[in-house]
Amino acid sequence: SQTIHQWPATLVQPVGSPLSLECTVEGTSNPNLYWYRQAAGRGLQLLFYSVGIGQISSEVPQNLSASRPQDRQFILSSKKLLLSDSGFYLCAWRETGTSSGNTIYFGEGSWLTVV
Amino acid sequence: AQSVTQLDSQVPVFEEAPVELRCNYSSSVSVYLFWYVQYPNQGLQLLLKYLSGSTLVESINGFEAEFNKSQTSFHLRKPSVHISDTAEYFCAVMYGGSSYKLIFGSGTRLLVRP
Numbered sequence: 001s002q003t004i005h006q007w008p009a010t011l012v013q014p015v016g017s018p019l020s021l022e023c024t025v026e027g028t029s030n031p032n033l034y035w036y037r038q039a040a041g042r043g044l045q046l047l048f049y050s051v052g053i054g055q056i057s058s059e060v061p062q063n064l065s066a067s068r069p070q071d072r073q074f075i076l077s078s079k080k081l082l083l084s085d086s087g088f089y090l091c092a093w094r095e096t097g098t099s100s101g102n103t104i105y106f107g108e109g110s111w112l113t114v115v
Numbered sequence: 116a117q118s119v120t121q122l123d124s125q126v127p128v129f130e131e132a133p134v135e136l137r138c139n140y141s142s143s144v145s146v147y148l149f150w151y152v153q154y155p156n157q158g159l160q161l162l163l164k165y166l167s168g169s170t171l172v173e174s175i176n177g178f179e180a181e182f183n184k185s186q187t188s189f190h191l192r193k194p195s196v197h198i199s200d201t202a203e204y205f206c207a208v209m210y211g212g213s214s215y216k217l218i219f220g221s222g223t224r225l226l227v228r229p
Contacts, residue, residue, distance in 0.1 A: 006158075032215055043221040044159075044205065059216075090158055094215055102147045102166055102209060104217055106159040 002027035006091045006107035013114055019064075019078040021110050023091030026072065032094040033074040034104065035066055039087045050074060086114045117141050119208050121220035129228050130198055136191040136223045138180075138206030147209040148189040149217070150180055154202045162204070165189065176200075201227045 006023045013019060025031050035047045046059045048066035056066050063082050067075045074091055091107040120139045128134045140146065147166050151159040163174040170182040180191045189206060206220040 034216075044217075044219040046216055049216060092159075102215065103149070103161065103164060104209075104215070105161065106151070108158040111156075 002093075002095070002105070004091060004093055004105060004107040006110055008110060009108065010111045011113070013081050013112065015083055015114055016080045019076070019081050019085070019112070021076040021089055021091075021112075023074045023076075023107060024072055025074075025093045028072070028093070028095050030071060030096050032096060032104075033068060034092040034094075035074065035076050036090040036092060036106075037087045038090065038109075044090065048076070081114045083114050086112055088112075117208070117210055117218055119206055119218050119220040121206050121223050123223050124221065125224040125226060127226045127228060128196055131195045133194050134192065134196050134200075134225065136204050136206075136225065138189045138191065138220055140187050140189065140206075140208045140218075142187050145210065148180070148182055149207040149209070150174075150178070150189070150191050151205045151207060152202050153205065153222075159205065162191075196225070196227050198227050198229060200225060 003026045032051055034049045036044045037047050038044050048056055048058055050056050050068045053068055053071055064078050089110045092104050094104045118141045122137045149164045150162040152162045153159050163172045163180055165172050165182045173179045178191055178193045180189050182189055203222045203224050205222045207217040209217050
């Protein structure tokens with residue numbers, strides 16, 4: 001079966017420091033991968049999605065970037081964090097090439113607090 | 116622009132009472148519809164989905180939702196709620212030809228009281 005792992009689960013970082021959140025998916029090949037952010041008391045906003053290694057699409061202009069160095073690895077980064085980057089970050093994946101490929105599954109999330 | 120509307124930000128209800136969480140989406144020829152549940156400090160779990168076929172879909176824990184194309188709605192219902200159903204519920208839509216991206220509603224917090 002497929003699983004998704006996301007870490008770290010909780011992170012407190014000072015303003016101006018770098019960020020790296022990592023996500024890996026197991027049990028599938030060539031998944032679509034996504035990063036969502038959930039700000040406090042708000043819905044979910046799609047930040048980035050990737051259909052393959054090195055292929056990243058950004059949905060909104062922001063202080064963050066994403067990379068996909070391997071098929072099942074998705075990394076969210078920032079060189080200098082802002083207070084407004086605080087939130088709950090969720091990695092997600094979609095299986096490709098199957099009849100169930102219209103469903104997106106989420107990881108457990110990473111809480112980021114920028115202080 | 117494509118959008119999803121969850122009309123209620125919070126729904127308080129007593130245990131064992133029925134509940135309906137409302138969801139409407141902007142019209143499109145082809146849509147896939149989802150309900151996700153988020154328990155405190157956790158990620159999103161898929162509750163149920165409509166991809167095609169029967170317009171009434173059910174989850175394993177007693178929730179159901181009905182796809183109504185004419186009203187562009189996908190309301191979530193449960194005939195009798197439990198304390199453990201307290202959570203945030205998100206409606207989401209995937210539009211055909213959208214590169215398989217989900218658009219979420221703002222969420223509805225279901226608060227079940229004893």
